[in-house]
Amino acid sequence: MTDYVAPKGVRIADADRVRLGAHLAEGTTVMHEGFVNFNAGTLGTSMVEGRVSAGVVIGDGSDIGGGASTMGTLSGGGNVRITIGERCLVGAEAGVGIALGDECVVEAGLYVTAGTRVTMPDGEVVKARELSGASHILFRRNSVTGTVEARPNNAVWGGLNEVLHSHN
Numbered sequence: 118m119t120d121y122v123a124p125k126g127v128r129i130a131d132a133d134r135v136r137l138g139a140h141l142a143e144g145t146t147v148m149h150e151g152f153v154n155f156n157a158g159t160l161g162t163s164m165v166e167g168r169v170s171a172g173v174v175i176g177d178g179s180d181i182g183g184g185a186s187t188m189g190t191l192s193g194g195g196n197v198r199i200t201i202g203e204r205c206l207v208g209a210e211a212g213v214g215i216a217l218g219d220e221c222v223v224e225a226g227l228y229v230t231a232g233t234r235v236t237m238p239d240g241e242v243v244k245a246r247e248l249s250g251a252s253h254i255l256f257r258r259n260s261v262t263g264t265v266e267a268r269p270n271n272a273v274w275g276g277l278n279e280v281l282h283s284h285n
């Protein structure tokens with residue numbers, strides 16, 4: 118994309134990682150490991166250290182951690198278009214196959230697919246697609262039981278690193 122347009126207020130560590138047809142809002146940083154496909158992008162200030170697949174939209178204040186995946190719909194049978202809300206954190210090497218609402222966290226290394234069976238705080242087990250778009254959820258894999266859990270995300274993860282965004 119950067120052969121044709123240099124978006125204002127955006128930092129891209131490796132210009133080849135952003136395809137023509139991506140949309141990067143002012144305040145976005147795309148680090149070396151980050152990637153943004155066409156018809157995909159960001160709506161506000163955000164940190165992209167993972168892959169933003171075709172059709173995926175990242176909300177203001179969200180962080181896609183190193184090596185994280187947002188499941189796309191170009192191949193492989195995925196048919197749910199992923200959106201990430203505002204102030205979310207998708208942890209390093211994590212992945213999302215459902216939409217996230219606002220202020221959600223996905224633990225580093227956890228891939229939440231639409232069919233992942235998730236244990237709720239009251240013990241009920243639901244498929245992750247039923248939580249698609251919901252806000253204030255922490256998804257984690259219980260490291261003792263192996264169960265994927267949805268917990269209320271009360272703690273704010275700290276937000277974007279202001280220093281990293283001061284040069285956009």
Ligand SMILES: CC(C)(COP(=O)(O)OP(=O)(O)OC[C@H]1O[C@@H](n2cnc3c(N)ncnc32)[C@H](O)[C@@H]1OP(=O)(O)O)[C@@H](O)C(=O)NCCC(=O)NCCSC(=O)CCC(=O)O
Pocket residue numbers: 150166181182183184206207208209210222223224225257258259260261272
């Ligand atoms: C899931 C969270 C958010 C949890 O972190 P928190 O700080 O909220 O909680 P915590 O203090 O670690 O833990 C609170 C309590 O829960 C327990 N606990 C935590 N995780 C647990 C798990 N999976 N299973 C069971 N218990 C768990 C703790 O032991 C602790 O218990 P007690 O209360 O009993 O003590 C974190 O682990 C995480 O995955 N963060 C993602 C960070 C990330 O990936 N950022 C992107 C960086 S991108 C980057 O750096 C690039 C790197 C790269 O390129 O690879």
